[in-house]
Structure formats: C-alpha cells, structure tokens
Amino acid sequence: MLKGKSVLVTGASRGIGRTIAIEFAKQGANVAVNYAGSEAKAKEVAEELKSYGVQAFPIQANVSHEDSVKAMVKEVIGAFGSLDILVNNAGVTRDNLLMRMKEEEFDDVINTNLKGVFLCTKAVTRQMMKQRAGRIVNVASIVGVSGNPGQANYVAAKAGVIGLTKTTAKELASRNILVNAVAPGFISTDMTEALNEEQKEAMLSVIPLDRFGEPEDVAKVVRFLASDDASYITGQTIHIDGGMVM
Amino acid sequence: MADVFDRVKEIIVDRLDVEEEKVTLEASFKDDLDADSLDVVELVMELEDEFDMEIADEEAEKINTVGDAVNYINSVS
Numbered sequence: 001m002l003k004g005k006s007v008l009v010t011g012a013s014r015g016i017g018r019t020i021a022i023e024f025a026k027q028g029a030n031v032a033v034n035y036a037g038s039e040a041k042a043k044e045v046a047e048e049l050k051s052y053g054v055q056a057f058p059i060q061a062n063v064s065h066e067d068s069v070k071a072m073v074k075e076v077i078g079a080f081g082s083l084d085i086l087v088n089n090a091g092v093t094r095d096n097l098l099m100r101m102k103e104e105e106f107d108d109v110i111n112t113n114l115k116g117v118f119l120c121t122k123a124v125t126r127q128m129m130k131q132r133a134g135r136i137v138n139v140a141s142i143v144g145v146s147g148n149p150g151q152a153n154y155v156a157a158k159a160g161v162i163g164l165t166k167t168t169a170k171e172l173a174s175r176n177i178l179v180n181a182v183a184p185g186f187i188s189t190d191m192t193e194a195l196n197e198e199q200k201e202a203m204l205s206v207i208p209l210d211r212f213g214e215p216e217d218v219a220k221v222v223r224f225l226a227s228d229d230a231s232y233i234t235g236q237t238i239h240i241d242g243g244m245v246m
Numbered sequence: 247m248a249d250v251f252d253r254v255k256e257i258i259v260d261r262l263d264v265e266e267e268k269v270t271l272e273a274s275f276k277d278d279l280d281a282d283s284l285d286v287v288e289l290v291m292e293l294e295d296e297f298d299m300e301i302a303d304e305e306a307e308k309i310n311t312v313g314d315a316v317n318y319i320n321s322v323s
Contacts, residue, residue, distance in 0.1 A: 126291055174284065 001227055003028030006080035008073070010034040010063055010120060011090030013042040015189045016139065019215035020087055023223045025049035025056060032076040033058045034090065055080070063090045063116030066123075073123040082131060085226045086124045088117040088161075089139040091154075098152045106153040113157035114164070121168055125177070134177040135226045138165050139218070142185040142241045158183075162237050169235030178234040180225045185241025187213040209242035250297075250323075251316050257292050258312065261285070271313035279312075289315075297323060 007024045011017040013035040021031050022045075031049050035042035035058060042058035049056035057079065061072035077083050091113045094105040117138055128134025143151055144158025162181055169179040186192055186203050192212055195203070204210055218240050224230055225238070239245055255269045264279050275281040275289070290306045293299075297319050301309075309315050 129288055129291070171284065175288075 001027060001229075002085075002223070005029040005084040005226075006032075006076070006082050007085040007087065007226070008032045008034060008076050008083060008120075008124070009087040009089055010061075010116070011036070012087075013038040013045055013058075016184065016187060016215045016218050017087070017089040018045050019219040020089060020139075020222050021045055021049060021056075022052075023216070023219035024085070024226075025052040025054045027223060028052070028054060029085070030055040030080050032056070032072075032079070034061055034063070034072060036060070036062055036090065063088075063120055064111035066119050069116075069119045069123045073120070073127070077127055083124055083127045084131070084133065085135045085137070086120060087137050087139065087222060087226075088120050090116055091139070091157075093151070093154050095150045095154070097150055101152055106156075109153035110157050110160075113154065114160040117161050117164055121164070121179075125172065128172070128177045129175045132176050134172075134175075135230075136168065136177065136179040137222045137225045138162075138179070138181040139222070140165070140181045140183045140237060142183045142239060142245050145183055145237070145239070146245045165237065166235045173234055178225075178230070180230070180233060180235065181237040182218060182221050182225070183237050183239045183241065183245075184218045185213060185239070185244045187215055187218060187240075189215065207242040207244045211242060213240060213242060250319050251312075253296060254293065254312065254316055254319070257296060258289065261289055261292060269312055271311070271316060273312045274310055275312070276310070293319065299323065 007029045009017055009021045012021040012033040021033055024031050033042050033046045046056040046058045059072050061068045063069055094109050096105055121136055138161050140161045141158040143155045144162050148155055165179050165181040221238055221240055258269050259266050262279050262281055273279055275286050290301055294301055
C-alpha cells in the first residue's frame with residue numbers, strides 16, 4: 001500500500017530507525033537513510049533496502065543544524081521527486097542524574113532529539129503543503145510520558161516531541177498533513193543488551209505483557225500511521241510498551 | 247511577460263479562491279481576502295516559486311497586503 005511513496009527516516013543506520021526503514025522498503029516505498037556519523041552502516045542499510053526492489057540511498061545530515069537538514073531534504077526531494085513520509089527517529093542519550101548532569105549533556109540531547117524534530121518537520125512542510133498530503137511520524141518515548149530517573153534531558157526532549165506533535169498536527173491538518181508520534185517502551189536493542197539480569201527482571205516486572213518489545217513492534221505501528229489506514233488519526237501518541245504506561 | 251501585479255493577482259485568485267476584483271493593491275490578505283496565517287505562508291511560498299526568489303522570514307512577516315507583496319517583489323527584482 002506504500003508502493004512508490006517516498007520516505008525519509010532520520011537516524012536510520014541502526015536500531016529502531018533501521019528496522020523502520022526496512023519495514024517501509026518491504027511495503028515498496030523508496031527510502032532515504034539518514035545518518036549522522038555511521039556512514040558504513042547507513043550504506044549497508046541502503047543496500048539491504050534495495051534488495052526489496054525499491055530505491056534507497058544513505059544521506060548524511062546532522063539534524064540539529066538547519067543548513068544540514070535543508071540540504072538533506074532538498075536532495076531527497078530531488079532524488080525521489082516527492083516526499084510523502086518523514087520519520088523523525090534520530091536520537092541520542094547522555095544519561096546522568098540531574099544533580100550531576102552538565103549543561104552540555106542537557107543541550108546535546110535537546111538539540112538532537114527535540115530541535116532536530118522541529119528542523120526536519122519545518123524543512124519537509126513546504127513540500128508536503130504543495131502536495132496537499134504528507135505524513136510525519138515522530139519517535140518519542142514512553143519515558144516522555146512517565147518520566148525516568150537519570151534521563152532528565154532525554155525525558156524533557158521526548159515530552160517536548162509529544163507536544164510538538166500535537167501542535168504540528170493542529171497547524172497542518174488543513175493541508176492534509178497528518179502528524180503522530182509513537183512512544184516505545186523497553187525495546188530490545190543494543191541499549192537493553194547492556195543490562196544485567198537483575199535490571200532486566202526489574203523492568204519486566206512492570207510490563208504487563210511480560211516481555212521486551214522488538215524493533216518490529218515499533219516499525220509496524222509507524223508503517224500503519226504512515227498508511228491510508230490511519231487517515232483519520234492525527235496528533236496522537238501511540239504507546240508501544242507492552243502496557244507499561246496506561 | 248505580465249506585470250508583477252497581474253502575476254501576483256493570478257496566484258492569489260487561484261490559491262484563495264476569491265473574485266479578481268477584490269484583489270487590489272490595498273487589499274489585506276487576512277481582512278479582505280479571507281486568508282488565515284497559513285494561507286499567507288503558502289502564498290509567500292508560491293510567490294517565491296513564481297518569481298524564483300527567496301523571501302526571508304523577517305520580510306515575509308511584513309507582507310500583509312497585496313501591495314506589500316508587489317512592492318517587495320519589485321524592490322528585489
């Protein structure tokens with residue numbers, strides 16, 4: 001159903017972003033694979049996407065720099081001739097207790113995880129307004145809803161993304177641009193691999209479905225929100241967390 | 247090539263779906279032509295494409311009437 005659609009996924013060289021890119025390629029969509037530093041990995045992802053018979057290419061950009069974002073969006077539209085779907089996924093963590101958190105750690109996370117969403121959204125809006133159609137899916141986090149010790153910067157950014165999603169949805173609804181967010185809980189990635197058994201047990205005890213999510217659990221919801229099936233949904237944040245936060 | 251005002255008028259009529267007679271130099275986009283803020287942003291985008299120019303946000307914010315748009319375009323082209 002997404003055949004021939006053009007998609008830009010930020011932070012798509014690994015983790016959830018990579019899985020989202022693959023999910024779109026499986027549906028026949030052409031995908032631009034944005035990365036900040038991992039060029040080799042982004043190239044690998046693009047090659048993998050092409051094996052599904054779609055167009056794909058890696059594209060470098062620092063989402064927290066406006067010029068960099070503008071150049072990326074211009075290049076993607078040049079290559080695909082349109083831009084139907086933006087997935088704001090790029091994110092970093094700099095965890096620390098509030099009392100120990102340096103200003104720089106706070107700023108880094110806000111700049112990439114929140115300002116990056118603003119800049120990418122702003123940059124694609126012109127094209128989507130002209131098309132009178134567009135979908136934007138922001139990857140927030142369940143901690144943006146619940147809070148989480150040690151992640152003041154990350155939580156503030158993700159809560160900000162949820163607010164930004166609602167405002168953007170209201171501003172652009174009249175132009176048929178739908179904006180939603182997903183809020184993943186604990187998803188099996190490199191990050192959860194690093195936890196010890198005790199930490200894992202503690203986490204599972206608060207997840208009604210009693211398992212960690214898989215990147216595919218997130219990617220499928222993102223794909224749904226970008227599809228025609230979701231044409232009456234905007235401004236929402238879908239929790240993908242096994243029921244952890246209700 | 248048509249005069250700047252005529253080209254601007256054509257875009258406004260097309261985009262805002264208003265009578266051509268209402269599009270005077272004095273007409274305010276919001277008060278007289280029923281445009282909302284987003285319509286004005288969109289019009290500015292179309293003017294940029296039509297006249298192959300970039301209008302900075304600070305300048306775009308000063309465009310309230312049809313005459314403002316025409317004057318701005320004339321001043322830079």
